[in-house]
Amino acid sequence: MSAFSSAVDAAVGSAIGTALGRLSAGPAGPDGPDVPGATALPRLVVAAPGSGHGKTTVATGLMAALRARGLGVSGFKVGPDFIDPGYHALATGRPGRNLDPFLCGQDQVAPLLVHGATAGGPTDVAVVEGVMGLFDGRIGGDGYASTAHVATLTRTPVVLALDVSHMTRTAAAIVHGLATFEPGVRVAGVVLNKAASGRHTREVWSALEATGVPVLGVLPRDAGIEAPSRHLGLVPAAEREEAARSVRLLAERVAEHVDLDAVLSIARSAPDLEVPAWDAATVLGEAARPAPTGRRPVVAVAGGRAFTFRYAETDELLRAAGLEPVVFDPLHARSLPAGTAGLYLGGGFPEVHAEDLSANSALREDILDAVRGGLPTVAECAGMLYLSESVDGHEMVGAIPTVGAMGPRLTLGYRTAIAPGDSVLSVAGTRVTGHEFHRTTVGGEQRPSSAAWLLDGTPDGFALDPAGTGRATLHASYLHTHWAGHPRLAARFAEAVHAYAVTTASRRKAS
Numbered sequence: 001m002s003a004f005s006s007a008v009d010a011a012v013g014s015a016i017g018t019a020l021g022r023l024s025a026g027p028a029g030p031d032g033p034d035v036p037g038a039t040a041l042p043r044l045v046v047a048a049p050g051s052g053h054g055k056t057t058v059a060t061g062l063m064a065a066l067r068a069r070g071l072g073v074s075g076f077k078v079g080p081d082f083i084d085p086g087y088h089a090l091a092t093g094r095p096g097r098n099l100d101p102f103l104c105g106q107d108q109v110a111p112l113l114v115h116g117a118t119a120g121g122p123t124d125v126a127v128v129e130g131v132m133g134l135f136d137g138r139i140g141g142d143g144y145a146s147t148a149h150v151a152t153l154t155r156t157p158v159v160l161a162l163d164v165s166h167m168t169r170t171a172a173a174i175v176h177g178l179a180t181f182e183p184g185v186r187v188a189g190v191v192l193n194k195a196a197s198g199r200h201t202r203e204v205w206s207a208l209e210a211t212g213v214p215v216l217g218v219l220p221r222d223a224g225i226e227a228p229s230r231h232l233g234l235v236p237a238a239e240r241e242e243a244a245r246s247v248r249l250l251a252e253r254v255a256e257h258v259d260l261d262a263v264l265s266i267a268r269s270a271p272d273l274e275v276p277a278w279d280a281a282t283v284l285g286e287a288a289r290p291a292p293t294g295r296r297p298v299v300a301v302a303g304g305r306a307f308t309f310r311y312a313e314t315d316e317l318l319r320a321a322g323l324e325p326v327v328f329d330p331l332h333a334r335s336l337p338a339g340t341a342g343l344y345l346g347g348g349f350p351e352v353h354a355e356d357l358s359a360n361s362a363l364r365e366d367i368l369d370a371v372r373g374g375l376p377t378v379a380e381c382a383g384m385l386y387l388s389e390s391v392d393g394h395e396m397v398g399a400i401p402t403v404g405a406m407g408p409r410l411t412l413g414y415r416t417a418i419a420p421g422d423s424v425l426s427v428a429g430t431r432v433t434g435h436e437f438h439r440t441t442v443g444g445e446q447r448p449s450s451a452a453w454l455l456d457g458t459p460d461g462f463a464l465d466p467a468g469t470g471r472a473t474l475h476a477s478y479l480h481t482h483w484a485g486h487p488r489l490a491a492r493f494a495e496a497v498h499a500y501a502v503t504t505a506s507r508r509k510a511s
Contacts, residue, residue, distance in 0.1 A: 042267035047130035054193035058161040059129035061254030063091035071124040079131035082309035094120035095312040104485030111278040157188040165194035172207035217258030280320035287491030296324040297341035297501035304329030309347035313484040321494035342497035345383025354394035374467030376496035384476035407441040417453035423472035452477035
């Protein structure tokens with residue numbers, strides 16, 4: 001792992017300094033909480049008319065600038081995106097989290113917000129970065145899972161990021177339209193991005209006065225505070241050696257050009273959230289139990305520069321199920337962590353690091369032996385590619401009879417999936433929601449009988465039984481699922497890991 005990656009992990013896992021306010025179990029009053037079950041959480045959503053207006057710049061900059069003031073800040077992202085939360089983690093010192101009604105169900109959005117704001121320590125303000133345009137959601141869903149939908153579900157005021165580099169008075173028409181389009185969505189302010197000059201700024205600002213939406217700040221054109229991109233969007237923070245410096249620069253620029261007191265005033269105007277926090281043990285139910293062996297079996301979790309994506313709640317669910325997730329870096333680790341009884345390979349960019357992943361033959365051979373021995377294994381997207389025979393000609397683990405390669409187009413979108421058979425992750429007929437986000441393809445025909453999922457009826461991935469256990473112990477697919485929305489997947493996987501650990505312990509005693 002690089003020095004930068006280590007610094008990121010340390011920042012995300014470190015305790016936050018003294019906060020100026022405290023997130024309570026109820027709103028703070030002179031005599032303490034007066035609404036049982038309510039949570040006082042100052043918060044705001046950063047939205048935009050569309051992609052490319054600077055949501056990530058403004059949201060991450062606000063998180064970093066507010067944290068620099070000594071506040072406890074929690075960062076969130078609307079939708080399934082896993083790259084932006086990496087920058088949020090650098091800015092806040094806490095794991096970035098996602099809020100997605102499609103992946104988790106709309107009833108879970110507010111509880112997940114409260115959970116995320118309490119899990120990392122006292123929170124003074126939560127900043128939620130939106131996705132695409134304010135009202136853009138699932139295709140054909142009439143705005144379902146849009147930024148506006150999440151803002152409504154969480155009763156959170158909206159601050160717009162607006163790129164004005166190619167407009168003046170029209171900016172007011174856009175803001176007016178966004179502020180009045182849908183009842184229940186409160187647009188409380190706007191940050192102008194990429195302003196060209198003082199004259200340009202005055203023209204835009206003057207026009208906006210008629211909308212009644214206050215201008216909170218103006219960010220000048222500055223390429224130095226933009227993150228580089230590639231085939232799947234922004235380059236993940238963990239892959240950029242200069243990412244920490246970029247976030248510090250963002251904090252300085254936002255503090256210089258945005259009225260942070262006005263931003264905090266908007267955040268503090270958000271009403272209390274009268275919902276309980278999402279809790280991993282509660283949603284797991286009976287699956288949340290101590291390990292039958294008396295020791296917590298280890299689940300090896302891929303991390304490092306090639307595997308930058310998994311939802312924070314995944315680890316929390318594993319722990320609640322009596323397991324111990326241990327992160328290892330497939331680029332550098334020579335073997336799986338000691339005592340591994342389960343393997344979770346999440347998302348990332350193995351195609352970018354294929355040569356280095358291939359060069360680590362010792363780990364590849366160790367994983368192949370373990371998977372062939374029946375190790376409960378779940379691999380999503382990048383994980384599936386890593387377990388394939390090769391990626392763009394570079395030898396991979398070889399546990400799945402397929403090869404991966406960069407394709408001509410991006411595959412992106414929400415999916416509804418059904419499990420065609422029993423596996424380590426689900427039972428036949430299980431229905432889940434998920435999303436795809438990749439530009440690679442895998443070769444060979446995927447048959448329904450051995451597919452991981454049926455995605456809208458089409459076979460996807462592999463559910464294999466390499467050890468002949470009678471149940472597929474390897475589940476690999478392009479589909480990303482959010483286990484907070486489908487805790488039965490975590491419970492099913494945990495059951496298999498516990499069983500594997502017991503069997504392994506018995507074999508050791510017998511020998």
